[in-house]
Amino acid sequence: MSHSNNSTPGREHIPVYPKGFMALRIAQLVFAIIVMGLAAYGASWLPTSGNIYIIVVALFTFVTSGYHLASNFKAPNLYNYWAVLGLDCFMVLMWLASFALLATEARLLIAVTSYSYYTSSDGYFYDDYYSPSGPVTIAPGVACMAAAAGLGAFNFLFHIISLVIHSIRLHRHRAAGGHAMAGASHGLPISHHPAAYPQPSQYFPPQQPQPQAAFPQSPFQNELPNSQVYGKQG
Secondary structure (H helix, E strand, O other), X not given: OOOEOOOOOOOOOOEOOOOOHHHHHHHHHHHHHHHHHHHHHHHHHOOOHHHHHHHHHHHHHHHHHHHHHHHHHOOHHHOOHHHHHHHHHHHHHHHHHHHHHHHHHHHHHHHHHOEEEEEOOOOOEEEEXXXXXXXXXXXXXXXXXXXXXXXXXXXXXXXXXXXXXXXXHHHHHHHOOOXXXXXXXXXXXXXXXXXXXXXXXXXXXXXXXXXXXXXXXXXXXXOOOHHHHHOOOO
C-alpha cells in the first residue's frame, strides 16, 4: 500500500490519512468554539487567568486545525507535514495547560461561591449561605468555567490522537520516499537517492598519468664491467 498521494498530481507530498481523520480536525474546531463561548461567559462573570488563557488557546486552534483542513482540501501547495507535526505538539501542550488551570480555578470558586438562595416576600432575590431550606446551587459563571475546562480536556485528547496518527503516517510517507512540500522530487527515499550524496568527481578531477623522470646515466657505465666498478665480490 502506498503511503503518499502519488496518484493525484499536486498532492504527492501529503501523507494518506485514515478515514475520519479530517473529521477529528473538524471536531477540534467545534469544541474550540464551544469552549471559547463558555469561557467568555465565565470571564464576563469573573475574568480569571484561566478563562483568558483557554480563550487564546481556542483561537490558536482555529489557526492550526484550520490550516490543516485548508491545506488538505483547498490549497495543497501550502501543506507541509513538518508544520502540521509542530503545530500538533504545540497545541497538545497548550490545551493541557489551559484546561488544567481553568479546572483548578473552577474547583476553588465552586467551593467559595456555592450558596442556597430564596426569594423574599417583597420579591427581591437574596443569597443565603445558611438557609437550610433553600437548594444548593452554583454560580452560572463558575458552572461555565467548569464546563469549559471539561470540554478543553476533550480537545486535549483530540490533539493527542491527531498527533499520534499524523506521526505514524508521516513516518510511512517518508519511508515511501515522500517529501514535505509540493514540487519536490519523489521516487527513491532520500537516504537511497543517488543525488543525495556528492560524487568524488565533483571535488577531485581524474588524475592524469605523470611521466616518470629518467635518472642521468654515468658516461663510464657502458665502458667498465660491474666487477671493476664496484670491485670483485666474493
